[in-house]
Amino acid sequence: MKKLAKIYTDQDASLDPIKDKKIAVLGYGNQGRAWALNLRDSGLNVIVGLEREGNSWKQAVQDGFQPVHTEDAVKQADIIIFLIPDMVQRYVYREKVQPNMKEGADLVFAHGFNIHYKLIDPPSTSDVYMVAPKGPGATVRDFYTKGGGVPALVAVQQNPSGKAMEKALAIAKGIGATRAGVIETTFKEETETDLFxxxxxxxxxxxxxxxxxxxxxxxxxxxxxxxxxxxxxxxxxxxxxxxxxxxxxxxxxxxxxxxxxxxxxxxxxxxxxxxxxxxxxxxxxxxxxxxxxxxxxxxxxxxxxxxxxxxxxxxxxxxxxxxxxxxxxxxxxxx
Ligand SMILES: NC(=O)c1ccc[n+]([C@@H]2O[C@H](COP(=O)([O-])OP(=O)(O)OC[C@H]3O[C@@H](n4cnc5c(N)ncnc54)[C@H](O)[C@@H]3O)[C@@H](O)[C@H]2O)c1
Ligand SMILES: CC(C)(O)[C@@H](O)C(=O)O
Ligand SMILES: [Mg+2]
Ligand SMILES: [Mg+2]
Structure with a gap:
């Protein structure tokens, strides 16, 4: 028989590993808005980082955030979450994130594309992990506000701190995913199955x-x-x-x-x-x-x-x- 998947729920996850950390959510679109709102409603310290003062900026302000430019969010952040389009992530990483991030800041993804296909090469001092919701962003927010959560996959790519999985589960809890259940996977498995x-x-x-x-x-x-x-x-x-x-x-x-x-x-x-x-x-x-x-x-x-x-x-x-x-x-x- 095939090995059963490892599934985590609310009891297996704690917000403690990230409760005193500054979390930069880069992007305020489908997933960015849902994550920023859910993480904030879960009592976490969220800052929204955006490239331009456009529609996303206006929406974030309307939702009670005070967005800042990407590099300013990155400078303060202990955890940097990429919720901008997959094709944009490597440019923003190269130009805005990598030159400004604190040494050892975490790099977090909602899909493994840029890491799996080696478009981003993260510093060895950073934890690199993923929380990939198995549903659209609007549903991630909708289920959370109604007391539920969209299931997600979690994976760790780099773990110099030894605490990457606890932090991935904490983020998953913060967005409501562990209310349902979270499955442990790899960047390769998530990327390939999600695209398929x-x-x-x-x-x-x-x-x-x-x-x-x-x-x-x-x-x-x-x-x-x-x-x-x-x-x-x-x-x-x-x-x-x-x-x-x-x-x-x-x-x-x-x-x-x-x-x-x-x-x-x-x-x-x-x-x-x-x-x-x-x-x-x-x-x-x-x-x-x-x-x-x-x-x-x-x-x-x-x-x-x-x-x-x-x-x-x-x-x-x-x-x-x-x-x-x-x-x-x-x-x-x-x-
Ligand atoms: N759409 C989903 O529901 C969904 C589900 C699971 C995982 N994901 C993953 O989440 C990540 C984000 O996807 P999404 O659909 O939420 O993104 P999106 O297309 O909704 O992202 C829009 C945001 O990115 C910003 N943005 C757009 N172009 C930019 C640029 N050139 N430079 C900087 N910022 C730019 C916009 O201002 C906006 O805030 C991706 O890795 C995706 O694979 C998405
Ligand atoms: C919502 C989906 C299709 O599951 C996601 O994978 C995406 O790329 O938007
Ligand atoms: Mg996808
Ligand atoms: Mg998907």
């Missing part, structure tokens, strides 16, 4: 599955509104049941006709060919080829992202959603 998940399932796979089904129905002459409700809108309801009760619970909640069709046609559509492509996607991540391609895309000004977003925004799926928005809003539960 977002590409093949969470972001790419699910979206393209829904879009392909929508387009098939529309091409066959069915009304786009009917196709939208069927192949896109209902997904949330089905996934909510999977979240609450697993696949078994979901299969119980649908008709026998849906069970039979789902159990047979699901495998016909998502077949061995698709699995082969999933393996290819994993290989591209593991070999570093995906990282190389993404760095190159970013260096060219991310044209593929820009085109992709524009194509989706103008797509029939999104046009249909805009038409159905009021119905969807009206139908949402009121409490």
């Amino acid at each position: 998940g977002e590409q093949t399932t969470l972001v790419g796979g699910v979206m393209e599955l829904m879009r392909s089904a929508f387009r098939t129905l529309v091409e066959l002459g069915y009304q786009p509104e009917v196709a939208y409700f069927e192949t896109i809108n209902e997904m949330k309801m089905i996934v909510d049941i999977i979240y609450e009760k697993g696949f078994t619970g979901m299969l119980k909640a649908v008709s026998d006709t849906a069970k039979y069709g789902g159990l047979t046609v699901g495998k016909f559509v998502i077949n061995e060919e698709v699995r082969k492509r999933m393996l290819e996607a994993a290989e591209k991540i593991r070999s570093g080829k995906f990282a190389e391609e993404w760095i190159e895309e970013y260096n060219r000004g991310s044209p593929t992202i820009k085109e992709g977003l524009e194509e989706i925004e103008n797509s029939l799926e999104e046009q249909t959603r805009r038409r159905l928005k009021e119905i969807i809003e009206r139908g949402k539960p009121k409490s």
